[in-house]
Amino acid sequence: MQTGLEKVLEWFPRAVNVDLQTDATLQVDISDALSERDKVKFTVHTKSTLPNFKQNEFSVVRQHEEFIWLHDSFVENEEYAGFIIPPAPPRPDFDASREKLQKLGEGEGSMTKEEFTKMKQELEAEYLAIFKKTVAMHEVFLCRVAAHPVLRKDLNFHVFLEYNQDLSVRGKNKKEKLEDFFKNVVKSADGVIVAGVKDVDDFFEHEKTFLLEYHNRVKDASAKSDRMIRSHKSAADDINRIASTLYTLGTQDSTDMCKFFLKVSELFEKTRKIEARVAADEDLKLADLLKYYLRESQAAKDLLYRRGRALVDYENANKALDKARAKNKDVLQAETTQQVCCQKFEKISESAKQELIDFKTRRVAAFRKNLVELAELELKHAKKIRQNLYIGNLQLLQSCLAVLKGDT
Amino acid sequence: MTAWEPPDRPRSRLAYCCPEKMAEDREPPPLADAVQTDFREVEEGEDLFVSTVSTAEQLSPTSPEPASFPAEDISTNSNGPKQEILLDDDQEDLFAEATEEVSLDSPEREPILSDGPSPAITPVTPTVIITPRVDALFDRSLDEDEEAEENGDTFDMQITVSDPEKVGDGMNAYMAYKVTTKTSLSLFSRNEFSVKRRFSDFLGLHSKLASKYMHIGYIVPPAPEKSIVGMTKVKVGKEDLSSAEFVEKRRSALERYLMRTVNHPALVKDPDVIQFLENTELPRAVSTQALSGAGILRMVNKAADAVNKMTIKMNESDAWFEEKQQQFENLDIQLRKLHASVESLVCHRKELSVNTASFAKSAAMLGNSEDHTALSRALSQLAEVEEKIDQLHHEQAYADFYLFSELLGDYVRLITAVKGVFDQRMKTWSKWQDAQVMLQRKREAEAKLQYANKPDKLQQAKDEIKEEIEEWEAKVQQGERDFEQISKNIRREVERFEKQRVKDFKVVIIKYLESLVHTQQQLIKYWEAFLPEAKAIA
Numbered sequence: 001m002q003t004g005l006e007k008v009l010e011w012f013p014r015a016v017n018v019d020l021q022t023d024a025t026l027q028v029d030i031s032d033a034l035s036e037r038d039k040v041k042f043t044v045h046t047k048s049t050l051p052n053f054k055q056n057e058f059s060v061v062r063q064h065e066e067f068i069w070l071h072d073s074f075v076e077n078e079e080y081a082g083f084i085i086p087p088a089p090p091r092p093d094f095d096a097s098r099e100k101l102q103k104l105g106e107g108e109g110s111m112t113k114e115e116f117t118k119m120k121q122e123l124e125a126e127y128l129a130i131f132k133k134t135v136a137m138h139e140v141f142l143c144r145v146a147a148h149p150v151l152r153k154d155l156n157f158h159v160f161l162e163y164n165q166d167l168s169v170r171g172k173n174k175k176e177k178l179e180d181f182f183k184n185v186v187k188s189a190d191g192v193i194v195a196g197v198k199d200v201d202d203f204f205e206h207e208k209t210f211l212l213e214y215h216n217r218v219k220d221a222s223a224k225s226d227r228m229i230r231s232h233k234s235a236a237d238d239i240n241r242i243a244s245t246l247y248t249l250g251t252q253d254s255t256d257m258c259k260f261f262l263k264v265s266e267l268f269e270k271t272r273k274i275e276a277r278v279a280a281d282e283d284l285k286l287a288d289l290l291k292y293y294l295r296e297s298q299a300a301k302d303l304l305y306r307r308g309r310a311l312v313d314y315e316n317a318n319k320a321l322d323k324a325r326a327k328n329k330d331v332l333q334a335e336t337t338q339q340v341c342c343q344k345f346e347k348i349s350e351s352a353k354q355e356l357i358d359f360k361t362r363r364v365a366a367f368r369k370n371l372v373e374l375a376e377l378e379l380k381h382a383k384k385i386r387q388n389l390y391i392g393n394l395q396l397l398q399s400c401l402a403v404l405k406g407d408t
Numbered sequence: 409m410t411a412w413e414p415p416d417r418p419r420s421r422l423a424y425c426c427p428e429k430m431a432e433d434r435e436p437p438p439l440a441d442a443v444q445t446d447f448r449e450v451e452e453g454e455d456l457f458v459s460t461v462s463t464a465e466q467l468s469p470t471s472p473e474p475a476s477f478p479a480e481d482i483s484t485n486s487n488g489p490k491q492e493i494l495l496d497d498d499q500e501d502l503f504a505e506a507t508e509e510v511s512l513d514s515p516e517r518e519p520i521l522s523d524g525p526s527p528a529i530t531p532v533t534p535t536v537i538i539t540p541r542v543d544a545l546f547d548r549s550l551d552e553d554e555e556a557e558e559n560g561d562t563f564d565m566q567i568t569v570s571d572p573e574k575v576g577d578g579m580n581a582y583m584a585y586k587v588t589t590k591t592s593l594s595l596f597s598r599n600e601f602s603v604k605r606r607f608s609d610f611l612g613l614h615s616k617l618a619s620k621y622m623h624i625g626y627i628v629p630p631a632p633e634k635s636i637v638g639m640t641k642v643k644v645g646k647e648d649l650s651s652a653e654f655v656e657k658r659r660s661a662l663e664r665y666l667m668r669t670v671n672h673p674a675l676v677k678d679p680d681v682i683q684f685l686e687n688t689e690l691p692r693a694v695s696t697q698a699l700s701g702a703g704i705l706r707m708v709n710k711a712a713d714a715v716n717k718m719t720i721k722m723n724e725s726d727a728w729f730e731e732k733q734q735q736f737e738n739l740d741i742q743l744r745k746l747h748a749s750v751e752s753l754v755c756h757r758k759e760l761s762v763n764t765a766s767f768a769k770s771a772a773m774l775g776n777s778e779d780h781t782a783l784s785r786a787l788s789q790l791a792e793v794e795e796k797i798d799q800l801h802h803e804q805a806y807a808d809f810y811l812f813s814e815l816l817g818d819y820v821r822l823i824t825a826v827k828g829v830f831d832q833r834m835k836t837w838s839k840w841q842d843a844q845v846m847l848q849r850k851r852e853a854e855a856k857l858q859y860a861n862k863p864d865k866l867q868q869a870k871d872e873i874k875e876e877i878e879e880w881e882a883k884v885q886q887g888e889r890d891f892e893q894i895s896k897n898i899r900r901e902v903e904r905f906e907k908q909r910v911k912d913f914k915v916v917i918i919k920y921l922e923s924l925v926h927t928q929q930q931l932i933k934y935w936e937a938f939l940p941e942a943k944a945i946a
Contacts, residue, residue, distance in 0.1 A: 210779055217774040224767040231760035238753035245746040252742065254735045255910050264917055271924070364780050368945040371786060375939040379932060386928040393921050400914060 025049050028146045028161065030139040031059065035131055039063055040092045042138055046161045052153075053162055060164045064091055067138055069169040070145075073156045081306045081344075082351035083151065084359055086144035087295035089137040097127045115244045122240070122276070129280060133288065140292075187305075194308035197315075201349070207356050208304055215297040222290035229287055232279040236272050243268035259399050267392035271385055278381045285374040293363060300359050307352050310345040317341040565591040565670050567685070569663040572655050574642065575606075581643045582606045583655060585662060589685045595677060601686060607634075609690055610662055616680045617669070622825075623832050624890075625897030627905055628675065629668035630821040632661035660810065664818060671908070717831060720838050726895065732902060733830055740823045747816035754813055757805035764798035782945045789941040793934045800930050807923035815916045819909065826905060833894045840887030847880040 032043035071088035250261030324334035588602035614631035775787030
C-alpha cells in the first residue's frame, strides 16, 4: 500500500508548498487505508519534534467524519476567521464503481470468459484509482493544516492526530443538517449584502471581483473536463469491446484473415490500455486540479466574506458610536464594541492579505506543475500509441506477405 | 506522404512501389509504401487463389483473380487497359472472364491525385461533409509488369456517385444523384458517361438482379437500406447538419453498391446494369415502394420462405456446404457485434469531440479571468490545444465511421445475401426432391393401371400416364441439373466472396490504422507545442 500511495500522492502540494518539505517539526501523512463496506479507515501517521506530543512518532485510525469534524471546528473558530481554511476532503464515493461492478456481475452470462475477466480487471483498477484519490485528498487536507503556521498548533488538530481512540464524532443528524441548511441560506444572503459593500482597500476590492469570477469559471471548467474525460473513457471501453470481438473473429475465421484479425485485436488492446491511461492521467492532472482549486477558491471567498462581515460590523459599530455620542448614552459600551470590531477587522485584514497572496502562489505553482506533467504524459502516451501502431502495421503487412508467399 | 489523409485535403490514391524500397530504412510513416507491397505480392502469388472448382474444368491460363480496378487516370504510365473478355465454352465458367492484367507501379510513380469530384460537395447542403474516400476497396493504381502480361486483361471500371440534388419539393421530393462511369470495357458504348438516378432506381436495379440471379446461386450485392426518417427530413427541406450527413452517407453507400455490383463478372454484363449506367431515362421502379403491390408480394414471399426454411430438412451430402453455412452463421454474429461496437465508438468519439470543444471554451474563459499573466497565457494556450484536439477527434470519428463502420455494415448485409443464396440451394434441392416424389407416384399409378379392370379406358389412361411419367422424368433430370448447377455456382461465388472479403477487410483495416497513426501524430505535434508554454509559467 505504501508504494502505491507514494506514487499517487506525488502530484500534490508537497512539492508545491516549500514549507511542507523542509519542516521536520511536524510531518503528517496517511500511511495506510482500508476500504470497508461503507467506510474507509485512514491510518494517520505523524512524526513530530514538537513538545506538545507524548511521542515523536505515532499513528491513529480516522474516518472521513472525523476529518469533517476537524474542518468544521476550524471554520467555527473565530480566531481563524482571517485564514483560508483548507477545504475539507470530499466524501469517499465508491457508489458509481460499485454499481458498475454489480452490473458486470449481472451481465456475466452474456459475455465470454475473457471479456468478463478483462472488464472485471478494468473495474477493479478503476476502484483502486478512486480509492487512491480519496486517500490523497484526505492527506492533502492534513498536510495543508500541518503547514499552516497557526492552524498546526490547534488543539483539536493535535487531538485528531494523537488521540488513539475513536473521537466519537457522529455524523450530523437530520435536525443538525436542517440547521446547517438554514445557516447556509442565511449566510449566502448575507454574503450578497456584504459583497455589495465597497471596500476602501484596492487589494481586497480586486480580490473580491477576481475570486468571484474565477470561482465560477473554475466550476465550469471542472464540470466540462469531467465530461470530456468520461467520453474518453467510454471510447476506450468501446475499443476494448472491438478488440475482444476481433479476437473472436480471429479464432473462428476460415480464411487467412485469422492471423490478421488476431494481430489487429492485439493492437487495439494495446491502444486501449494506453487510451485508458490517458483518460486516467487527464483525470488526475487536470480534473482533480480544477476540483481542488474549486474548493480552495471557495475557501478564499469564505475568507473574504468573513472580512466583509467584520467590515460591516465595524462600520455599524462606528455609526452606533457616533449615535451614542450624539445622544450621550451608553457611550462606553459603544466604544468598547467599536474597538472590538476594529481589532477584529484589522486582524482579519492583515492575515487575509497574506493568505490571499499565498493562495495565488500555491495556485500558480500547482497549475504549472500539473500542466507540465499533463503535457508530458500526453506526449508520452501518444508516442507510445504511435509506436505500437507502427510496429503493429508493419507486422500486419509482413504477415500478409508471408501468407501470400505461402509461409503460413 | 501518408496514404490516409485528413479529409480536407484531396485524396491521394495508394501508390505502389517495388519491394526493394520496402527494405530501405524508412522514416515514419513507412505505411504508405508498406501497404503497397502487399498488393504487389498478390499478383505474383497467383497459385494461392486457384479455385477448388476450377480444377475440374479447363481453366484459362490466368488465375481467377477477383476483378480489381486501376485508378481513374489510366492515361499515365500504364500500358493502357487492354481488355478482352474471354468467353469460355462453358457458359457458366464466369471466372474465366474475370481475369485482368494486374501490374505494378514503377518506383518513380507519384501517388495519383484523385481526379474524381471531391466528395460530397452538394448544391443542396450548406455544410460540406468530407468523407474519406473508400475507393481503396475498388481501385488500384496498378501498372503493368512484363511478367504479368500473360495474365490477360484489365478489368477497368470506375463508378462515382456525386452531386446529390433535391428535385421537387414537399413529400414528393426526391434526391437525384449523378452516376458517372469511366470504363474501357466494350460492353459500353462510350468510355465516359453519366446519368441521373434516384434512390428507387437503385433499389429497382437490385430487385431485378436478385430475381434473375439469386436463384441460380449468384451473390447479388444488396442495395443500401431505405430510411424513412432520413428521407423525410430531406424532403421537408431541413438543411441542417444531420440531413447533410444522411445524404453523404447514402451517396457513399450507393457508390459502394454500384462498384460491388459491377465487380461481379456476370452482373456487369447484365443488360439491366448496362441500361442503368448508360440510359438517360429509366422507367420508374415503383415496385420498390414498400406499400405497392409488388412490395406486399415481396413481404408475403419472405414470410413463405421463412416457413419453408424451417420445414425443409435437407440431406446434406456435401460437407463443404454444411461447414460453410456454419462459418457464415458465426461470421454474421461476430460482424454484427463488431459493427455495434464500432458504431458505439463513433458515437462516443463524436461526443468526445463536442465535450473537448466545450472544455476548450471553458479553459479559455478561465485563462481570461486568471490574474497571473504567465498562467493566464498558458491556460489560453491549453484552450487552443484542446480546440485543435476536438477537431482531431471529429475527423477521427468520421474515419471510424466511413472506413470501419460502413464496411462492417456492408458485410453484414452481404452475408445476408450469401445466406439467401444457400437458402436458394435448399429450395432447388427441395424442388428436385418433390419432382422425384411426383415421378415415383406417377410410376406407381402406372403400375396400378396394369392391374385395372376397365379395358376401354385403359389404353387412354396408359398413354396419359406415360406422358406424365416422361414429363416428370424430365423435371427430375432438370431438378438434378439445377441443383448441381447452383451448387457449383455457389462454390465459386463463395470462393470469390471470401477472396474479396479478405481483401476488403485488410485494405480498410490498414487504412483505418493509418488514420489512427495520423491522429497520434497530430496529438504529439500539439502537445509538443504546448509543453514549453506550460514550462514558461513563472
